[in-house]
Each structure stands twice: as structure tokens, then as C-alpha cells.
Amino acid sequence: MFEYLSATKTDPILGLMAAYRADTREHKIDLGVGVYMDDRGFTPVMKAIKDAENRLVKFENTKSYQGIAGDPEFNQHMLALLFGEDHTVLRSGRIKTLQAPGGSGALRVGAELILRAKKDSRIWVGTPTWPNHIPLLGGAGLRIAEYPYYDIATRKINIDGMLQTLRSVPDGDIVLLHGCCHNPTGADLTHDEWDEITKIALERGFIPYIDTAYQGLGVGLDADAYGIRSMARSLPELIVASSCSKNFGLYRERTGSITFLSETSAKAEIVVGQAMAVARQLYSMPPAHGALLVAMILGDTGLRRSWEQELREVRERIISMRCLLTDRICENDAGVDFNHIRDQRGMFSFLGINASQLKTLRDQFGIYIVSSTRINMAGINSGNIDYLVSSLRSVLK
Numbered sequence: 001m002f003e004y005l006s007a008t009k010t011d012p013i014l015g016l017m018a019a020y021r022a023d024t025r026e027h028k029i030d031l032g033v034g035v036y037m038d039d040r041g042f043t044p045v046m047k048a049i050k051d052a053e054n055r056l057v058k059f060e061n062t063k064s065y066q067g068i069a070g071d072p073e074f075n076q077h078m079l080a081l082l083f084g085e086d087h088t089v090l091r092s093g094r095i096k097t098l099q100a101p102g103g104s105g106a107l108r109v110g111a112e113l114i115l116r117a118k119k120d121s122r123i124w125v126g127t128p129t130w131p132n133h134i135p136l137l138g139g140a141g142l143r144i145a146e147y148p149y150y151d152i153a154t155r156k157i158n159i160d161g162m163l164q165t166l167r168s169v170p171d172g173d174i175v176l177l178h179g180c181c182h183n184p185t186g187a188d189l190t191h192d193e194w195d196e197i198t199k200i201a202l203e204r205g206f207i208p209y210i211d212t213a214y215q216g217l218g219v220g221l222d223a224d225a226y227g228i229r230s231m232a233r234s235l236p237e238l239i240v241a242s243s244c245s246k247n248f249g250l251y252r253e254r255t256g257s258i259t260f261l262s263e264t265s266a267k268a269e270i271v272v273g274q275a276m277a278v279a280r281q282l283y284s285m286p287p288a289h290g291a292l293l294v295a296m297i298l299g300d301t302g303l304r305r306s307w308e309q310e311l312r313e314v315r316e317r318i319i320s321m322r323c324l325l326t327d328r329i330c331e332n333d334a335g336v337d338f339n340h341i342r343d344q345r346g347m348f349s350f351l352g353i354n355a356s357q358l359k360t361l362r363d364q365f366g367i368y369i370v371s372s373t374r375i376n377m378a379g380i381n382s383g384n385i386d387y388l389v390s391s392l393r394s395v396l397k
């Protein structure tokens with residue numbers, strides 16, 4: 001039967017990661033996959049994670065099944081991290097969280113749950129969005145519609161276009177939003193813009209589905225959750241998929257959560273039951289290791305302090321690389337404006353060069369960038385900035 005299969009396209013991000021790894025040039029630079037790298041170009045295990053792992057090795061006394069919803073302590077801590085310890089919704093009985101296999105697993109559980117609620121559901125995604133959103137959500141069976149998000153020409157959010165489209169979204173549709181550190185553009189909504197979208201969601205009756213994979217990498221743990229927290233205060237229903245890949249550096253451990261806010265506590269019980277049935281059909285139970293570490297860190301004052309400090313350093317390094325690149329490349333022969341990079345948030349920004357310049361950077365200079373021109377700021381460091389800037393200048397001539 002395999003003869004019926006034809007070759008598929010390689011994933012735009014993970015394919016690039018493999019190509020970079022296979023490249024033997026010493027001076028190559030990885031600005032592709034969204035993974036944090038320190039100034040040596042290395043992706044370290046965070047110190048709090050190492051410390052928690054050491055404790056886990058000592059005290060873990062069983063590997064027995066945990067249950068479909070994963071670790072209950074992890075789920076409680078994730079709720080507090082996402083919504084803030086004192087959020088009224090946490091005491092309402094209206095909110096339920098399940099541990100999920102990474103942000104992608106969380107997104108898929110959310111999509112399947114939506115389809116259980118309403119078979120022909122439609123989700124509106126911003127243009128552009130993370131390239132895997134459409135196959136992941138569309139592959140589950142959701143119909144995809146688009147709203148304009150980023151304007152390449154002005155290098156800003158097309159807020160008028162976005163709001164105008166959202167004002168036409170029908171009751172019961174789903175709208176995908178990025179919680180913070182927009183992937184791929186780095187252009188985040190302001191608080192006023194979040195508030196306006198909340199107002200429109202209330203008026204129109206659509207349900208926001210927030211994907212948050214970079215909490216703490218933009219402005220700070222609380223500031224980066226503004227949209228989630230304010231929407232949860234006003235809206236009857238909300239879905240939040242979250243990932244611990246970036247802010248805990250747990251990429252390969254596949255650690256995330258999916259949260260559903262329902263109109264009443266009785267409905268919340270039904271929703272979580274259905275979400276557990278989805279998980280059981282897809283993967284049965286989420287992997288335990290990463291979630292046990294996150295729960296331990298968030299529940300221990302010392303580990304938490306260490307994690308927050310390291311996360312602050314990660315964030316500050318990314319911001320400093322934004323400033324460094326902008327300062328170094330601002331004046332260039334081609335007159336391309338890179339100032340937006342300084343002001344955007346999180347790991348990514350669009351460089352905004354053309355496809356042939358992008359190809360030259362990869363073929364001639366060994367600099368790997370996603371085809372949308374998304375660059376990972378954390379791939380820049382003091383050892384490669386000169387080479388990066390001279391290569392960019394040479395393709396921009």
C-alpha cells in the first residue's frame with residue numbers, strides 16, 4: 001500500500017534545522033528553528049531544571065501511569081503561571097487544564113475538542129502565523145479562515161485590517177491569537193488592542209484560542225500573559241494552549257498544557273471529560289518527565305527564583321541581540337530598514353529581504369533563515385555578529 005504515497009514537502013522549520021546540522025562549514029550560523037542559544041551558540045539545560053532533575057532521580061519511586069490529564073500539580077501550577085495566582089477565574093470552577101505533549105500536542109487536543117463540540121467549526125488564523133498552525137489545526141479537521149495580521153511594508157501589525165476582519169467573524173467561530181512574542185513576526189498586540197479584540201469577541205460571540213509558547217521571553221512572565229488574563233476576566237469561553245519548550249528549555253521533553261474556560265463549572269466538567277477522551281484516543285497519557293520538573297520548580301521557592309533569574313537573562317540576551325543587530329546593520333547600501341527589529345518582542349522578527357538574498361545567505365555564507373525571512377535573535381552572538389553583518393551587507397549591496 002505504500003506505493004500510494006507520494007513524497008511530501010519537508011517541514012519549513014524542522015527541514016531547515018536538519019539542513020543546518022548537515023552543513024559542515026565551520027562559520028555557519030543558525031537563525032532558523034526557535035531554540036534559545038547562549039552567547040556560545042549553545043542551548044543549555046537551565047540550572048533549575050538540572051537541580052530539579054537531580055532531586056527527581058533521588059526521590060522518584062515509581063514510573064507507573066499518571067493518568068490522562070497528566071500531573072495534577074503541574075496543571076495547578078500552569079494555571080497560576082498563565083492566569084496569575086489571584087485571578088478570580090481560578091476560584092470559579094469554570095477552568096480546567098490538562099497536561100499535554102508540548103505546545104503542538106496541546107493545540108491538537110484543543111482542535112479535536114472544538115470539533116467534538118461542533119463538527120464543521122472554523123478557526124481564523126492571522127497572516128502570517130507559525131507555519132505548523134495550519135497543518136496542525138487544519139489536519140485535525142478545522143476549517144481555516146484568515147485575518148490579516150502583519151504588514152510587511154510597514155513592518156507593523158495591520159491592526160485596522162485585523163479588527164475589521166474580526167468584526168465580521170460569526171458567532172461560534174474560533175479565532176487563534178498568539179499570547180506574546182508573535183511567531184514569526186515578533187510584533188505583539190498592545191494592551192489596548194487586546195482589550196478591543198476582547199470587546200469584539202463579546203459582541204460577535206467568537207471564541208479566542210490563544211497559543212502561548214514564549215511566556216517570559218518578551219517583557220516578563222506577567223506582562224506576557226496580559227491578553228490571556230484580561231480575556232479570561234471578560235469572556236464566557238476561552239482556550240489556551242501553552243508550551244514549556246522555550247521558557248523552561250524543555251524542547252525535547254514535550255511539555256505543555258491545554259486549558260479550557262467554560263461558561264459554568266458544570267460545563268467545565270463536561271469539557272474536561274471530553275478533552276480527556278480526546279487525549280486517550282490520541283496518545284493516552286502525556287510524557288511525565290518535563291512536567292514533573294516544571295511542577296517541582298514552580299512549587300519550590302529556591303528553584304523558582306533560580307528559574308526566573310535565568311529566564312530574565314535569556315530575555316535580556318535576546319533583547320540585547322535585537323539592539324546589536326539593529327545598530328550594526330541600520331545603515332546599509334540597499335537602504336533596507338531594520339529598525340523594527342529593535343522594538344519587537346521574543347525570539348523572532350522578519351528580516352524583510354528577498355528570496356534570492358536569502359538563498360545567497362544560505363548557499364554562499366552558510367546562514368540559515370526560514371523562507372519567510374524569520375530570524376531567531378538567539379542565534380546571534382558576539383562570535384558571529386561581525387560575520388553576520390558583513391554577509392548581510394554583501395547581499396544587500
Ligand code: LMR
Pocket residue numbers: 013014032033034035130132183
Ligand atoms: C519554531 O517555530 O521554530 C519552533 O516552535 C519549532 C517548531 O516546532 O517549529
